Amino acid sequence: MKMRIQLYARFERFWHWLQALLIIILLVTGFEIHGSLKLLGFSQAHQVHLFCGWSLIILSIFAIFWHATTGEWKQYVPTLENLDKIARYYVCDIFKGEPHPHCKTREQKLNPLQRLSYLVLKVFILPLQILSGLWYYYYNQWPVMGLSGSLETAALVHTAAAFMVLAFLIVHTYLTTTGGTLLSYTMAMITGWEEVEEG
Amino acid sequence: MNLAEVAQNVGLPGRKNCGACHFYGGGADGVKHGDLDSSLFKPDKKLDVHMAVNGPNFSCTACHTTVNHQIAGRYYSKPAPVVHKLALPKDYGNRISCESCHSAAPHKESKLNDHTDKVACQTCHIPRYARGGVYTKMWWDWSTAGRFDKNGKMIVEKAVNGTIAYHTKKGSMRWEKDVKPEYAWYNGKMGYLSLSDTFDDRKPVSLNWVEGSYNDPKARIFPFKIYRGKQVYDPVRKTLVIPKLFGKKGSGAFWAEFDWAKAVAAGMKETGETYSGKIGFVETKMYWPITHMVAPKEDSLKCDECHSRNGRLASLTGFYLPGRDRSKGLDTIGWIVILLCLAGTIVHAVMRLNGRNKMKKEQLK
Numbered sequence: 314m315k316m317r318i319q320l321y322a323r324f325e326r327f328w329h330w331l332q333a334l335l336i337i338i339l340l341v342t343g344f345e346i347h348g349s350l351k352l353l354g355f356s357q358a359h360q361v362h363l364f365c366g367w368s369l370i371i372l373s374i375f376a377i378f379w380h381a382t383t384g385e386w387k388q389y390v391p392t393l394e395n396l397d398k399i400a401r402y403y404v405c406d407i408f409k410g411e412p413h414p415h416c417k418t419r420e421q422k423l424n425p426l427q428r429l430s431y432l433v434l435k436v437f438i439l440p441l442q443i444l445s446g447l448w449y450y451y452y453n454q455w456p457v458m459g460l461s462g463s464l465e466t467a468a469l470v471h472t473a474a475a476f477m478v479l480a481f482l483i484v485h486t487y488l489t490t491t492g493g494t495l496l497s498y499t500m501a502m503i504t505g506w507e508e509v510e511e512g
Numbered sequence: 513m514n515l516a517e518v519a520q521n522v523g524l525p526g527r528k529n530c531g532a533c534h535f536y537g538g539g540a541d542g543v544k545h546g547d548l549d550s551s552l553f554k555p556d557k558k559l560d561v562h563m564a565v566n567g568p569n570f571s572c573t574a575c576h577t578t579v580n581h582q583i584a585g586r587y588y589s590k591p592a593p594v595v596h597k598l599a600l601p602k603d604y605g606n607r608i609s610c611e612s613c614h615s616a617a618p619h620k621e622s623k624l625n626d627h628t629d630k631v632a633c634q635t636c637h638i639p640r641y642a643r644g645g646v647y648t649k650m651w652w653d654w655s656t657a658g659r660f661d662k663n664g665k666m667i668v669e670k671a672v673n674g675t676i677a678y679h680t681k682k683g684s685m686r687w688e689k690d691v692k693p694e695y696a697w698y699n700g701k702m703g704y705l706s707l708s709d710t711f712d713d714r715k716p717v718s719l720n721w722v723e724g725s726y727n728d729p730k731a732r733i734f735p736f737k738i739y740r741g742k743q744v745y746d747p748v749r750k751t752l753v754i755p756k757l758f759g760k761k762g763s764g765a766f767w768a769e770f771d772w773a774k775a776v777a778a779g780m781k782e783t784g785e786t787y788s789g790k791i792g793f794v795e796t797k798m799y800w801p802i803t804h805m806v807a808p809k810e811d812s813l814k815c816d817e818c819h820s821r822n823g824r825l826a827s828l829t830g831f832y833l834p835g836r837d838r839s840k841g842l843d844t845i846g847w848i849v850i851l852l853c854l855a856g857t858i859v860h861a862v863m864r865l866n867g868r869n870k871m872k873k874e875q876l877k
């Protein structure tokens with residue numbers, strides 16, 4: 314039996330899509346600043362990057378608040394249970410058309426692999442990106458703040474994090490096409506509702 | 513002469529007084545400086561925002577203030593002020609640096625102000641020099657001087673742009689206008705080569721040099737005209753020599769006899785200096801700071817002039833410049849990871865498609 318449940322709350326969807334938009338713009342402008350692209354010119358790329366950077370920081374503060382107050386942070390507590398099954402599904406069973414081993418519920422909307430990868434994104438990659446970005450930005454104020462180091466270190470950490478974000482974005486976007494239809498996961502993140510296996 | 517009248521009419525010198533010599537340094541209009549030439553007698557705003565006749569119309573003395581008979585400016589012995597303190601017109605004091613009036617944080621955008629510790633104002637605000645239409649001499653090769661045509665007459669050749677490209681008395685030369693400066697770290701101090709100093713003659717010899725580096729807190733990136741050429745020197749002792757240029761025939765003067773060996777022998781004898789007796793020509797260069805011809809702010813350098821792979825600061829290494837620098841290793845690893853992700857997803861997608869087709873066929877059976 315299939316049934317439709319609401320998986321993603323309104324704020325969650327807003328946060329998800331705004332964050333996606335900001336991250337894509339930050340990637341494009343960031344790699345332009347880095348010298349890999351030519352699109353807006355350095356000056357504008359810098360301005361847009363900073364605007365989106367600050368927006369991402371503000372959005373993240375709201376998201377942290379939301380996760381803390383709703384208890385939704387528990388969705389990201391990692392577990393090794395069934396991780397092997399999920400892994401086998403993506404490298405093997407998916408080609409045979411077998412069903413996804415994870416049964417989504419309101420309380421367990423993420424499968425163990427998602428829990429792990431989103432946790433890494435949220436507690437490691439994005440904080441690294443944001444903190445190194447701030448560190449990079451406030452370079453001139455380091456002496457006042459009692460910090461030292463070279464601008465190069467800040468820049469390289471920030472660049473390394475950007476590669477990780479881009480890698481995440483590619484794989485994540487691809488995996489959204491592995492639902493019932495190519496767009497069913499994406500639609501779920503837009504409407505909030507998803508058809509799941511009753512279990 | 514009515515001295516009383518003279519005394520009662522003493523005033524500050526005007527642009528004409530200073531420009532009469534300083535705009536013609538090197539023998540003609542704009543030869544030496546590049547940022548000082550006759551176009552500054554009556555510049556418009558595009559050429560010089562401070563001296564613009566349709567703007568503030570500053571005379572030289574507005575910035576080159578005089579305190580105790582010391583005219584503010586840059587000397588070899590005395591660096592341009594490194595202490596950038598405010599000295600507004602109401603204040604008695606040294607007003608030579610941009611910061612004297614503009615402060616060290618004059619921009620509305622804070623990131624621009626973050627530059628002023630390492631980048632001199634001139635670097636962005638004088639995007640090019642010799643912008644007033646007057647050519648400045650960039651290259652002067654003395655070694656070719658002294659050629660005559662088949663009738664024994666002096667040769668004067670002009671370049672396409674109308675400037676003199678060859679002159680029997682002076683050699684070959686190249687003139688340019690609207691020139692992009694070259695950049696160097698500069699803390700206000702300059703060193704210069706004396707007659708007794710030896711040098712490595714396998715590479716261009718710096719007749720003067722500017723001091724400072726990225727790690728020097730007083731140094732900032734500063735624009736220069738680098739005046740290059742070839743001059744006579746002593747290839748044995750590896751020092752410069754002094755040729756005698758003008759004089760009567762028989763005096764050895766180069767402009768009378770056009771013989772470098774004789775000119776150097778005469779010059780060194782007259783000045784009481786010694787040399788090996790041999791001469792040669794060596795390539796030389798000289799740094800001329802660019803500080804006049806400040807452009808309107810909309811003409812100042814755009815970020816990507818320096819923040820790009822092969823921008824204006826490409827040759828100033830030893831520090832991280834966003835947009836110009838990156839770690840080749842990190843980028844290689846990064847892009848390999850990205851390619852692997854892309855390849856992985858494509859392979860995965862193809863396998864999914866194959867799987868689905870296979871299942872459809874089986875269903876049909």
Ligand code: HEM
Binds near residue numbers: 443
């Ligand atoms: C997903 C988020 C982000 C990505 C993917 C990203 C990516 C990048 C990349 C690739 C660069 C070029 C680095 C270089 O070549 O040196 C860069 C530069 C920079 N980023 Fe980010 N960034 C992100 C977020 C932020 C945030 C949150 C801030 C802080 C407000 C920030 C501040 C900066 C600064 C200050 C620079 C240096 C260039 C400039 O001043 O414009 N970034 N970013």
